[in-house]
Amino acid sequence: xxxxxxxxxxxxxxxxxxxxxxxxxxxxxxxxxxxxxxxxxxxxxxxxxxxxxxxxxxxxxxxxxxxxxxxxxxxxxxxxxxxxxxxxxxxxxxxxxxxxxxxxxxxxxxxxxxxxxxxxxxxxxxxxxxxxxxxxxxxxxxxxxxxxxxxxxxxxxxxxxxxxxxxxxxxxxxxxxxxxxxxxxxxxxxxxxxxxxxxxxxxxxxxxxxxxxxxxxxxxxxxxxxxxxxxxxxxxxxxxxxxxxxxxxxxxxxxxxxxxxxxxxxxxxxxxxxxxxxxxxxxxxxxxxxxxx
Amino acid sequence: xxxxxxxxxxxxxxxxxxxxxxxxxxxxxxxxxxxxxxxxxxxxxxxxxxxxxxxxxxxxxxxxxxxxxxxxxxxxxxxxxxxxxxxxxxxxxxxxxxxxxxxxxxxxxxxxxxxxxxxxxxxxxxxxxxxxxxxxxxxxxxxxxxxxxxxxxxxxxxxxxxxxxxxxxxxxxxxxxxxxxxxxxxxxxxxxxxxxxxxxxxxxxxxxxxxxxxxxxxxxxxxxxxxxxxxxxxxxxxxxxxxxxxxxxxxxxxxxxxxxxxxxxxxxxxxxxxxxxxxxxxxxxxxxxxxxxxxxxxxxxxxxxxxxxxxxxxxxxxxx
Amino acid sequence: xxxxxxxxxxxxxxxxxxxxxxxxxxxxxxxxxxxxxxxxxxxxxxxxxxxxxxxxxxxxxxxxxxxxxxxxxxxxxxxxxxxxxxxxxxxxxxxxxxxxxxxxxxxxxxxxxxxxxxxxxxxxxxxxxxxxxxxxxxxxxxxxxxxxxxxxxxxxxxxxxxxxxxxxxxxxxxxxxxxxxxxxxxxxxxxxxxxxxxxxxxxxxxxxxxxxxxxxxxxxxxxxxxxxxxxxxxxxxxxxx
Numbered sequence: 001x002x003x004x005x006x007x008x009x010x011x012x013x014x015x016x017x018x019x020x021x022x023x024x025x026x027x028x029x030x031x032x033x034x035x036x037x038x039x040x041x042x043x044x045x046x047x048x049x050x051x052x053x054x055x056x057x058x059x060x061x062x063x064x065x066x067x068x069x070x071x072x073x074x075x076x077x078x079x080x081x082x083x084x085x086x087x088x089x090x091x092x093x094x095x096x097x098x099x100x101x102x103x104x105x106x107x108x109x110x111x112x113x114x115x116x117x118x119x120x121x122x123x124x125x126x127x128x129x130x131x132x133x134x135x136x137x138x139x140x141x142x143x144x145x146x147x148x149x150x151x152x153x154x155x156x157x158x159x160x161x162x163x164x165x166x167x168x169x170x171x172x173x174x175x176x177x178x179x180x181x182x183x184x185x186x187x188x189x190x191x192x193x194x195x196x197x198x199x200x201x202x203x204x205x206x207x208x209x210x211x212x213x214x215x216x217x218x219x220x221x222x223x224x225x226x227x228x229x230x231x232x233x234x235x236x237x238x239x240x241x242x243x244x245x246x247x248x249x250x251x252x253x254x255x256x257x258x259x260x261x262x263x264x265x266x267x268x269x270x271x272x273x274x275x276x277x278x279x280x281x282x283x284x285x286x287x288x289x290x291x292x293x
Numbered sequence: 294x295x296x297x298x299x300x301x302x303x304x305x306x307x308x309x310x311x312x313x314x315x316x317x318x319x320x321x322x323x324x325x326x327x328x329x330x331x332x333x334x335x336x337x338x339x340x341x342x343x344x345x346x347x348x349x350x351x352x353x354x355x356x357x358x359x360x361x362x363x364x365x366x367x368x369x370x371x372x373x374x375x376x377x378x379x380x381x382x383x384x385x386x387x388x389x390x391x392x393x394x395x396x397x398x399x400x401x402x403x404x405x406x407x408x409x410x411x412x413x414x415x416x417x418x419x420x421x422x423x424x425x426x427x428x429x430x431x432x433x434x435x436x437x438x439x440x441x442x443x444x445x446x447x448x449x450x451x452x453x454x455x456x457x458x459x460x461x462x463x464x465x466x467x468x469x470x471x472x473x474x475x476x477x478x479x480x481x482x483x484x485x486x487x488x489x490x491x492x493x494x495x496x497x498x499x500x501x502x503x504x505x506x507x508x509x510x511x512x513x514x515x516x517x518x519x520x521x522x523x524x525x526x527x528x529x530x531x532x533x534x535x536x537x538x539x540x541x542x543x544x545x546x547x548x549x550x551x552x553x554x555x556x557x558x559x560x561x562x563x564x565x566x567x568x569x570x571x572x573x574x575x576x577x578x579x580x581x582x583x584x585x586x587x588x589x590x591x592x593x594x595x596x597x598x599x600x601x602x603x604x605x606x607x608x609x610x611x612x613x
Numbered sequence: 614x615x616x617x618x619x620x621x622x623x624x625x626x627x628x629x630x631x632x633x634x635x636x637x638x639x640x641x642x643x644x645x646x647x648x649x650x651x652x653x654x655x656x657x658x659x660x661x662x663x664x665x666x667x668x669x670x671x672x673x674x675x676x677x678x679x680x681x682x683x684x685x686x687x688x689x690x691x692x693x694x695x696x697x698x699x700x701x702x703x704x705x706x707x708x709x710x711x712x713x714x715x716x717x718x719x720x721x722x723x724x725x726x727x728x729x730x731x732x733x734x735x736x737x738x739x740x741x742x743x744x745x746x747x748x749x750x751x752x753x754x755x756x757x758x759x760x761x762x763x764x765x766x767x768x769x770x771x772x773x774x775x776x777x778x779x780x781x782x783x784x785x786x787x788x789x790x791x792x793x794x795x796x797x798x799x800x801x802x803x804x805x806x807x808x809x810x811x812x813x814x815x816x817x818x819x820x821x822x823x824x825x826x827x828x829x830x831x832x833x834x835x836x837x838x839x840x841x842x843x844x845x846x847x848x849x850x851x852x853x854x
Contacts, residue, residue, distance in 0.1 A: 099351050099408070103546065103593045104589065104593050106353075106543055107589030107590035108586065110585050110586030110589070111587060113582070114580035114582045115580075117580050266420055266424045269420055274413075277417070280402060281399065281410060282401070481718040484711055484715060484718070487704075487711075491705070494702075495698070495702050497687045498687075498696050498698075499715050499716045499719065499766065500687050500719050501687055501715075501719065
């Protein structure tokens with residue numbers, strides 16, 4: 001294969017990564033933006049979505065599309081419910097203190113991960129894609145499912161954007177993000193908004209995981225990379241900016257896909273992590289500058 | 294912290310050291326190795342406590358200081374053939390240098406950003422160990438050869454692989470670090486650190502350069518953690534990348550939270566207690582990190598002062 | 614005699630607001646200067662600029678002949694500018710003793726000696742009448758005593774310029790009398806810059822008064838002159854007499 005088609009393939013793979021990453025990172029960004037909570041367990045909600053997708057498709061059987069569609073609806077709902085319970089039982093009682101909530105979400109990370117290990121096991125398990133149509137390009141064939149992941153993600157991002165900018169729910173969320181005390185004074189049920197946002201953030205990660213699991217298999221440790229990448233995206237893209245999150249996700253996804261074709265993945269991770277840490281040190285306004293109002 | 298009862302405080306600490314010494318004659322063989330390990334890791338926790346407890350800086354990257362000591366000492370023996378004391382000092386020096394560089398960068402941030410930045414630097418450190426696998430042994434790690442783990446004093450030589458020698462060496466390190474910590478905490482420097490934790494802005498307005506003071510605390514903390522890592526490599530003979538992973542940044546936080554942040558003996562109690570809990574539960578589940586997770590959440594929710602912190606608040610106000 | 618402190622064209626903007634607007638100010642060594650003015654006149658912002666807690670948008674600050682505009686706050690403290698906070702910000706969880714020991718141990722050339730620190734701390738606590746409460750956590754002291762502790766901490770810095778930001782706020786009348794005596798005593802060795810709302814206190818203590826309004830100096834003079842000043846009365850009462 002020549003360099004051109006090679007690059008096209010890398011770009012397509014990168015776009016798939018970007019699509020999933022944008023959804024996951026958006027969840028993290030919403031939670032940090034509205035609640036000022038850094039959710040270290042975000043990657044585990046992603047993992048939980050994938051593992052549930054496997055469980056649901058296995059339980060339903062029949063045509064793969066049937067199980068997949070069921071998983072696409074049910075898995076995020078279950079993950080959202082788990083997140084809601086965690087928010088009620090833990091984060092709320094900590095009064096959303098930023099440092100205490102980080103420690104608590106680290107605890108959640110271990111609990112979810114180890115429960116998955118106990119009940120799901122250490123194996124990586126595949127989920128069959130809902131359809132296996134291959135699109136034939138002049139140079140190579142490409143999975144139609146992967147392309148549909150990209151469009152599904154674009155659709156969901158647009159929907160989220162509409163909800164955030166055009167509806168009352170979005171307005172309430174933005175008001176809470178801007179000044180939760182004033183919002184409370186104006187009769188916005190801030191506690192319920194926080195619960196809803198935390199659940200929504202986890203559900204976005206779960207949806208992303210269900211979309212990716214026919215491509216990359218479910219495993220109990222699969223939450224680590226999405227967590228790191230989401231942090232990177234949110235820090236680069238800037239806080240609470242949907243557009244920034246999407247642009248950064250595409251950037252990171254594409255470069256991840258292209259770089260890992262030419263460099264060792266470990267080296268790529270080292271460079272990316274170091275760069276982002278430096279962004280935080282020297283340009284804190286990127287993400288956390290607005291944290292101390 | 295106050296001027297009251299220095300004698301009581303020193304007596305208590307010397308008593309704890311004496312107790313650990315006596316225990317080596319009373320406990321069965323199996324516990325020697327376990328307690329030696331706990332004492333070395335308690336040093337790690339004490340280093341963490343220096344920064345988290347007394348200065349109020351919550352780092353999520355202390356595994357890199359422990360690992361700097363671990364690899365600094367381990368590689369010095371394995372790759373360079375250095376003697377045990379030289380390797381130990383090399384480990385501490387590595388930790389101090391890493392801490393200085395990380396401190397200069399990370400202290401430009403505060404609060405949540407500080408936590409994330411330290412976690413990311415530690416991740417870079419971990420990945421570097423994996424990347425230079427030909428030197429470090431990658432995720433397989435390396436064994437420090439037994440013949441090299443010997444302390445030579447003139448004609449006599451002590452084999453660190455001998456359980457009693459290992460226990461006593463660990464006890465010596467633990468005692469030194471405990472007394473040094475106590476001295477720092479009671480010193481005027483310790484008073485400044487606590488003042489920074491309580492109100493950094495006010496401390497500046499008393500004429501203190503808080504950045505330099507915090508940087509010094511990071512270096513002291515990092516060096517103590519590195520001493521723990523170096524001792525671990527030399528006493529237990531294994532150098533592995535898992536000690537640099539995020540998990541080993543979380544564990545000292547857990548130990549300190551459990552024992553009581555900003556108490557000198559809290560790290561030992563927390564480490565001891567957590568080992569004991571995991572030892573019991575390992576009979577039921579292999580997923581011991583589950584216990585770690587549950588303990589973290591319960592501690593921040595219901596018991597943020599930890600064991601000794603609560604005791605100090607209720608009964609023993611003089612506890613350092 | 615050269616002034617201890619001067620500012621030239623000192624300004625500070627917050628967004629569109631000019632909190633301090635092109636202020637030229639001079640303070641002579643040894644005087645007690647009161648700064649008064651309505652709420653929001655820029656008094657606290659002005660002394661925050663002098664102490665280095667915030668950076669000016671433009672202008673310069675000269676202390677004892679040296680330009681200190683770009684120096685960080687802690688360096689200014691070391692050169693002798695002490696600031697006591699408007700909102701009491703003692704270290705609530707530390708004992709009164711430790712609160713005062715922090716400035717004492719830094720000021721002492723021989724701060725390593727526990728005896729010297731102890732002597733310095735107890736003398737500052739004695740002067741403010743807090744000696745018998747030395748071991749109490751500062752947060753458990755009464756409000757008035759916390760204010761006095763602030764002053765003790767300021768004193769322990771052995772400042773050449775002591776800035777007191779509304780020190781009598783919330784004090785009882787009897788405490789205010791003691792306070793006035795204390796400030797007179799401090800002024801024997803130091804220059805005092807006092808932000809104060811309580812006019813009787815200002816009139817008793819101040820050698821000169823500077824009146825701020827809308828970020829600028831409206832008037833400056835002896836207490837008698839300020840009392841007679843029509844512009845000041847207008848700023849305070851909103852009407853010309």
